[in-house]
Amino acid sequence: MVRFAAVLVAALTMTGCGGTDPTPAVPLDTGFAKTWNGVPTVACTGFATVTYPPTAVEITVSGNSLTSRLLCSVGSGIGVTATGSGSTATWAGGSSCPSDVQAGCPSGLVFTHTSRTYTLNANGTLTVTGTGTLACSGATTDCTTAFSGT
Numbered sequence: 338m339v340r341f342a343a344v345l346v347a348a349l350t351m352t353g354c355g356g357t358d359p360t361p362a363v364p365l366d367t368g369f370a371k372t373w374n375g376v377p378t379v380a381c382t383g384f385a386t387v388t389y390p391p392t393a394v395e396i397t398v399s400g401n402s403l404t405s406r407l408l409c410s411v412g413s414g415i416g417v418t419a420t421g422s423g424s425t426a427t428w429a430g431g432s433s434c435p436s437d438v439q440a441g442c443p444s445g446l447v448f449t450h451t452s453r454t455y456t457l458n459a460n461g462t463l464t465v466t467g468t469g470t471l472a473c474s475g476a477t478t479d480c481t482t483a484f485s486g487t
Contacts, residue, residue, distance in 0.1 A: 362401055363422040366457050370398040373463045373486030377408050379448070381471045381480035394465075394486060396455075402426075407450045407467075408484075409434030415450065424457040442473035448480070462487055 372395045380386040389408070397404045403426040406414035412435045419428035429452045436445030453467040463486035470477050 364400050365398050365403055365421055365426055366424050367398055368457050368461065369396050369403055369426070369455065369463070371396065373484075375463070375484050375486035377482065377484045379469075379480055379482050382478045384471070384478070392484075394484065396463075403455055405453075405455070407432060407434075407453065408482075409437075409448065411435045411437045417450075417453065419453060419455055421455070426455045428453045428455075444474050447472045450482075453482075 372393050374391060374393050377389045377392055378386055379389075389410075392408060394405060394408070401420050401422055403419045403421070404416065405419065406416050408414050415432045415434065417428050417430065417432060419426035421427055431449055431451055433447055433449040436447050448469055448471050450467060450469045452469075453465060456464045456466075458464060463484070465482075465484040465486070467482040469480045469482060471480050
């Protein structure tokens with residue numbers, strides 16, 4: 338019994354208790370890294386869903402980071418870095434697109450991206466879903482975004 342206790346103490350001492358796991362995180366799948374072509378949509382509470390023309394989205398990957406641009410109706414979009422491992426990466430923040438003057442919104446329509454999930458599907462396609470808010474003349478509503486790319 339004393340010998341078993343000594344071996345157990347030695348094993349715990351050698352492996353440590355608590356601390357960090359020495360196994361590195363699985364990097365993101367490099368299949369994310371390419372230019373994806375697809376059709377983005379935005380659905381905001383109280384508004385009709387907007388389907389944009391076909392769009393190219395470029396993604397680069399380095400380790401556990403994925404860099405992409407959030408689409409905006411004005412300008413070239415907003416660069417963000419999502420993190421994850423394997424076939425999924427996420428981003429959360431608060432990045433606003435430039436103001437877009439629209440009928441019924443004389444002060445400018447502002448879309449703010451708040452989260453994004455990137456998924457590389459087993460069939461080689463990309464799915465990007467997200468959330469955001471739409472602000473117009475002091476009123477704000479929740480939105481969801483989607484992009485399926487090949």
